Amino acid sequence: MNHAATHDVPVIEFDSVSCRFISPDGKATVALRDFSMSVAKGEFIAIVGPTGCGKSTTLSMITGLLKPTTGSVRVMGNPVAGIDPRIGFVFQADAVFPWRTVLENVAAGPMFRGRSKAAAYEEAKEWLRRVGLEKFGNHYPHQLSGGMRKRVALAQTFINKPEILLMDEPFSALDMQTRTLMQDELLQLWSANKGSVVFVTHDLEEAIALADRVFVLTARPATLKKVYEIDLPRPRVTSEIRYEPRFIELSRDIWHDLREEVQIA
Amino acid sequence: MATTFEQPNASLVDPALAEVEKAAQRRLRQRRALIIGLRVLVLVVWLGGWELAGRLKWIDPFFFSMPSLIFTQIIDWFVNGTSQGPLLVQVWVTLEETAIGFAIGAVGGVICGVILGRNKLLSDVFSLYIQIANSIPRVVLGSVFVIALGLGMASKVALAVVMVFFVVFGNAFQGVREADRYMIANAQILGASKRQLTTAVVIPSALSWILASLHVSFGFALVGAVVGEFLGSKQGIGLLISTAQGAFNSSGVFAAMIVLAVVALTMDFLLTRLEKRLLKWRPAAF
Numbered sequence: 001m002n003h004a005a006t007h008d009v010p011v012i013e014f015d016s017v018s019c020r021f022i023s024p025d026g027k028a029t030v031a032l033r034d035f036s037m038s039v040a041k042g043e044f045i046a047i048v049g050p051t052g053c054g055k056s057t058t059l060s061m062i063t064g065l066l067k068p069t070t071g072s073v074r075v076m077g078n079p080v081a082g083i084d085p086r087i088g089f090v091f092q093a094d095a096v097f098p099w100r101t102v103l104e105n106v107a108a109g110p111m112f113r114g115r116s117k118a119a120a121y122e123e124a125k126e127w128l129r130r131v132g133l134e135k136f137g138n139h140y141p142h143q144l145s146g147g148m149r150k151r152v153a154l155a156q157t158f159i160n161k162p163e164i165l166l167m168d169e170p171f172s173a174l175d176m177q178t179r180t181l182m183q184d185e186l187l188q189l190w191s192a193n194k195g196s197v198v199f200v201t202h203d204l205e206e207a208i209a210l211a212d213r214v215f216v217l218t219a220r221p222a223t224l225k226k227v228y229e230i231d232l233p234r235p236r237v238t239s240e241i242r243y244e245p246r247f248i249e250l251s252r253d254i255w256h257d258l259r260e261e262v263q264i265a
Numbered sequence: 266m267a268t269t270f271e272q273p274n275a276s277l278v279d280p281a282l283a284e285v286e287k288a289a290q291r292r293l294r295q296r297r298a299l300i301i302g303l304r305v306l307v308l309v310v311w312l313g314g315w316e317l318a319g320r321l322k323w324i325d326p327f328f329f330s331m332p333s334l335i336f337t338q339i340i341d342w343f344v345n346g347t348s349q350g351p352l353l354v355q356v357w358v359t360l361e362e363t364a365i366g367f368a369i370g371a372v373g374g375v376i377c378g379v380i381l382g383r384n385k386l387l388s389d390v391f392s393l394y395i396q397i398a399n400s401i402p403r404v405v406l407g408s409v410f411v412i413a414l415g416l417g418m419a420s421k422v423a424l425a426v427v428m429v430f431f432v433v434f435g436n437a438f439q440g441v442r443e444a445d446r447y448m449i450a451n452a453q454i455l456g457a458s459k460r461q462l463t464t465a466v467v468i469p470s471a472l473s474w475i476l477a478s479l480h481v482s483f484g485f486a487l488v489g490a491v492v493g494e495f496l497g498s499k500q501g502i503g504l505l506i507s508t509a510q511g512a513f514n515s516s517g518v519f520a521a522m523i524v525l526a527v528v529a530l531t532m533d534f535l536l537t538r539l540e541k542r543l544l545k546w547r548p549a550a551f
Contacts, residue, residue, distance in 0.1 A: 063454065083453055083454060087454065088454065089450070089451070089454045091447050094447070095448050095451035096448075096451075097452075097465075098473075099469045099472075099473060100469075108452070108455055108465070109455040109456055112452070112455050112456040112457040112458070112461050112465070113455075113456040156451075156455070157455075160455065160456065
């Protein structure tokens with residue numbers, strides 16, 4: 001199911017992309033095979049697939065870390081070249097700087113990009129307020145819980161006002177309850193930011209709860225199996241939406257597709 | 266249907282709780298006093314037994330010395346100086362060698378760790394040799410250094426450097442290859458230029474690698490300096506020990522050991538204080 005055609009250029013476009021690389025022991029692996037995907041402006045899409053199928057590879061191709069062997073990847077209409085400053089990335093592992101305080105971590109982006117220290121800190125304080133960490137500005141990451149560290153990571157990323165937000169299983173390492181809170185947090189921050197999001201996850205319910213569209217990948221070498229339109233209304237409350245009948249229906253359908261691939265993998 | 270429960274048991278209510286706490290804390294205090302008391306007792310028995318055994322000739326004080334003799338020797342060194350010069354000069358020389366060796370070894374370890382961590386070819390080629398060098402007890406290199414660098418400070422510093430280098434190198438190497446990959450990627454995406462990457466990520470990481478092994482490396486540096494002095498030197502605590510050994514002065518050997526222990530413990534204490542301040546940002550177990 002495709003969106004009605006917009007006049008805007010798609011923010012991210014994969015055009016029959018294949019990605020082959022040589023693994024350290026000399027074997028050629030095809031990570032993506034003839035993969036096509038298009039993300040519109042302001043859209044939240046999720047990518048699910050069996051573990052190891054190559055979901056994270058798609059993100060690496062958007063940042064430019066990996067180049068397509070065939071096909072093309074375009075960001076904002078132009079082929080990918082170097083790190084685009086309009087892109088933000090949230091990792092699965094902790095990537096905040098442990099030797100900096102929370103405030104210094106959040107201010108890092110603007111400071112790297114040339115803002116004055118005072119201005120950067122002002123903005124950082126505002127963002128800490130938005131993620132509910134205003135009392136923890138002078139704490140160090142190791143003194144915070146996993147969920148709080150993730151919020152620091154989110155603030156650190158959103159402060160740069162990314163037009164494209166890439167997220168690689170960002171909440172997988174958190175416990176269920178924290179994960180649900182973080183999902184709501186993300187939706188709130190995103191609704192104010194209004195950028196496009198590509199969210200990679202292996203958690204199907206997370207994908208459906210958050211996204212406008214869900215892309216299901218096959219087992220390796222991954223290609224697009226199916227795209228599902230998630231027509232659940234927004235704003236969504238992730239802890240409650242999973243009881244909507246439409247959610248359950250979608251969940252069943254997509255799992256049906258996914259299960260086939262998981263069994264192959 | 267959920268049921269509600271009755272009022273909690275009286276012994277869980279506040280005043281009773283405070284009573285229980287007071288009793289528990291009193292027991293804790295008593296236990297601590299017991300432990301300190303027993304420690305003192307052990308010390309007294311050990312030293313007293315040693316002294317007694319020496320005076321009653323159960324053990325020969327010539328070979329094993331006695332606490333009173335050791336004490337006399339230390340006082341003598343303090344007041345009259347050692348055969349090499351004042352006692353504190355010996356301590357100072359050893360500390361100087363330790364500190365310089367540590368500094369050079371740490372910086373060298375970081376630089377090599379970063380170079381090999383980033384360059385796969387170099388790391389593949391050299392990792393075998395590093396492994397071999399690591400498994401040889403490095404103290405034996407001391408003899409090489411004495412021959413090559415003489416009896417002065419240089420040979421001790423060299424041995425201390427070698428001892429410290431491998432520890433810091435290991436930390437740095439691992440850090441560059443593993444933990445820091447995500448931080449570097451994150452910094453790049455946040456907008457860091459190459460220079461900013463170095464100052465904002467690589468250098469603080471490097472410091473953390475050194476600090477992670479601060480205690481251990483400094484300890485090794487001290488060992489390197491003292492052993493180097495054993496093997497041949499003109500000053501230092503290690504020389505005190507080896508001179509006393511050569512003169513069959515068992516009191517001297519023990520006395521020098523005590524001096525060394527005091528130095529090591531003081532350094533340990535200072536290092537712990539420094540670590541606590543510099544490592545505010547690191548969790549306790551790393």
